[in-house]
Amino acid sequence: MNKRIVKLAAVAFVATSLAFAGCGSRTESTSGSSGSTKVAKIGVIAPLSGDLSALGLGIRNSVDLAIRQANESNAIPGWTLELAAEDDQATPDVGKNAATKLASDDAVVGVVGTLNSSVAQSVIPVLQPAQIVQVSPANTSPTLTRGSDLSNPKRAYDNYFRTCTTDDVQGPVAAQYLLDAGIKKVATIHDKKSYGQGLAEAFAAAFKAGGGTVVAGETINPDDKDFNAVITKVKSAGPEVVYYGGEYPQAGPLSKQMKAAGLNVPLMGGDGIYDPTFIELAGSAANGDLATSVGAPVETLESAKSFVEAYSNAGFSDPMGAYGAQSYDAANAIIDALKVSLKDATDAKSARAATITAMADVSFDGATGKVAFDEWGDTVTRVITVYKVTDGKWGTEKTLTAE
C-alpha cells in the first residue's frame, strides 16, 4: 500500500505538470469599427503571458500601432482593420490552437507572429491550407523558409514571410565579430530548442571556419535553475567567451552564475537575450556581455524615429521589446499587400490568396530599413548589430552587414 501511494503520487505529479501546459488566460482584441465599412482582421500569435511576454507584448502593441495608423489614414478605402491577438505561451501546442482559432475566423486575412521558431513550426501548417499570409518578426530558424535540407533549399510554405534575418546570418556575424576582436577560444551552450541549437551550431561552424577553436559544447535544460555543474565543466576548458544559444530567462541567471563561479568571461548570445530583462536577471554580472540582434539599432535609424515616437505616444503600458520595429514592419507589409488584394474583394476570406500573391511585390522603407522579401520569403535587409552591456544598459557596439 505504501509503495502504491508513492507510485500514485508520482503519476499525479506528472499529471499536474501536463495540466499546467494547457492552462492560461486568453484575452484581447482592440477594436474601432465604424459604420458601413467592411472589417478585415490582422491576427497576432505571440507569447502574451509567461517568461517571454516582454517580447510578445511588444509585438502585439507594435502591430496594434500599425493597424491604428492605417485606420486613421484610411489606407484601405472601404475597409476597417482590426487586431486579433492570441496568446501562444511560447508553446507549440497552444500556438496551434491559436492558429486554428484565427483560421476559422473568416475576417482574418493575415497573421503577424510567432516569436519562437518552434511555435512557428506548428502554426504555419495550420495557416497555410487556409491561405492566410503569415509574417514573423522574430523567427530566425533558416529551415522555416528554405526547408529542412539547407544544402538543397526548397521553399517550405508559400504563405510564410519574415522581417528578421536568420540564424545562419546571425551566428556567423557573431563569430566574425569575436574573431576580429582577437578571441580564439570559445565555449558554446544552448538550450536544445530549435532557436538556441540552430544559433549555437551556426555560430560554432563559422567560428571554426574562421580559425578559432570551440573548446566546449554543452547544453542546459530550459527548466533548470542551477547551472553550476555545466559552468564548472566549461570553466575547466578555459574559454575566452561563452556563446549561448537561447533566450534571456535562462541566459540572465546563467550569466550571473558564471561570474559567481569565477568564470569571468563575457557571455554572448543572439537576439533572444537582447532585452532589458536579461540585465535585470543577471544583475551587475551582465556588464560586458554581448548580443547580436537583427537590423540596425532602432534609435539611430532615421526611418525608425517616427515609429519610436509614435509608440511612446500611443500609451502602451509595455515597452516595444526587441522585435517592436520588425513587428511594425511585418504588420505594414501585410497592410501594403491588403491595399492590392482588398481593393476589389467582396469579403475578407476571398482576398486571402490574393494577399499572399501581393506580398511578393511589397517594397517600402520601414522602421528597420527596406522591407521586401526574396524568393524564399526572407527579408532582403540583412543587417546585424552587436550590442554590449555597459553600466547596466544595452549599448550599440557595431553594425555589420552580412553578404
Add this chain to the structure above:
Amino acid sequence: MEFFFQQLINGLSLGALYALIAVGYTVVYGIVQLINFAHGEIFMVGAFGAFATWVLLGSPTTWSLAAALFVLLPAMILGGVVVSVAVALLTERLAYRPLRTAPRLAPLISAIGVSVFLQEFIRLFFGYIPGMPDSKRAIPFPSVEGISGASFQIGQVTVQMPAVFTIVALVVCTLFLWFYVNRTKTGRAMIATSQDPDTARLMGINVDRVIMAAFAVGAALAAVAGVAHGLRYGNIDFRMGFLSGLKAFTAAVLGGIGNINGAVVGGLVLGVVESLATSFIPGQFGSTAWKDVWAFALLILVLVFRPQGLLGAKVVDRA
C-alpha cells in the same frame, strides 16, 4: 582533482537545497501518510514571503555588511517562515483536515489542487499587493551583502557564499529538527502519533495539534530553502516550486520516505549524483542533458533493490 571537488561542492550545495525541501515531504508523510504535493509551492511562497519582507523594509540595497548579515538576512528568513507556515497551516486546515477520514486518494487530489491554486494565485495576484512587482515573470531576488555573488577560493576550487549558506542552513535546521523531535514534548508526541495515532489520542495527545506542528516544521524549512534558492540563483518565480518539489520528493523517496535523516541523505545523494554525472560519465551520456536520467535511474535502482529507501522507513507502516 580540483575539478572533482568543484563538482562535489556544486552537488552538495544543490543537494542541501533538495534536502531542506525533502524534510517537509517526509515529516508530513511520517505522520499522516499524505504526500503533500503542495509542498513545492510552500517553498515558493516562502521565497516570495522573504522578498515581500525585503520590500517592507524599504528595499534596502546599501546596508553595511553587519546590518545585512545580522538584520536583513534574519528578517527575510523570518518573513519567509511566517508566510510559509501560515499558508501551510491554512491549507492543512482547509484542504486536508476535512478529508482526514476520506479515502487515501482524496487528500492527494486535494493537494494537487492546492498546488495549482498557489501557483496561479502568486502568478495572478502577487503584483496587486501594494509595492510588489508583477510576478508573471521572474523577479530579481534582493542581494544580501556578503552572500550574493560572493565567493572564496580553496586552491583551485571556488566556493560560493550562497552555497555555504545553504549547507550551513541544512546543518542548523537538521540539528534543530533532531532536538525538536527527540527532546521536546511535541516532538515525542509526533513520534507517538506516527507510530499509532489512535493510541496516541487515547494517551491524551492532541493529534490535530501534532499534525499542525508537522506541517509547520516542514514549511519553516521550506521557507529557509526558498531564501537559499533566491540567494543562489538571484531570481524567484511562481513556477520555481514545481521542479524543486519534484526533485525533493524524489530525494525523500530515495532516502526512505517518513525518515527525516533519510530525506537529508537522499537530498545530498541526488544533488551529488546530478553534478558528478554531468562531468564524469564519458561521451554524450555525460552531458547536462542526461543528468536527470542518471538521477532517476539511481532512484529506480534503489527502489528495486531496497524498496524502503536508503535508510528505510523508521515509522510503522499501517497501510
